Amino acid sequence: MSLIQAYRNLSSRTRIGLGIGLLIWGFAGLQLTPVVEEKLGLTPTEADKAALERMTPKIRVVPRDEKS
Template identity: 55%
Template sequence: MSLLKTYTNLSPKAKLAFGVGLVSWGFLGLTFGDKIESKLGFTPTEADKAELDKIAPKIHVVERKS
């Protein structure tokens, strides 16, 4: 059975609980994510930030003639 079919077969109360749970999980992740990362030692170093800046896409604005 597909995941969508399983979800559509849930009762409305179960769908509401599932939705509230997903929103809560996202809110908690956004609120406490940085604190948890620092406690677990996953904070990025300056070398990591430099590496990310190197591979990040750059935007160059080119003016067009009108």
């Protein structure tokens, strides 16, 4: 039995509860991650931010000839 089929076999109340639980889990993760990163000393330094900026792809706009 596949995972999707097992999910579909659950009652509607159980599926709603599972969905709400996943939403709460995600919200808690978004709220607690900065606090945990700070306590563990995992906040990025300015050097880390600069290195990430250098790796970010740059987009250049090339003008297009308007030939209608």
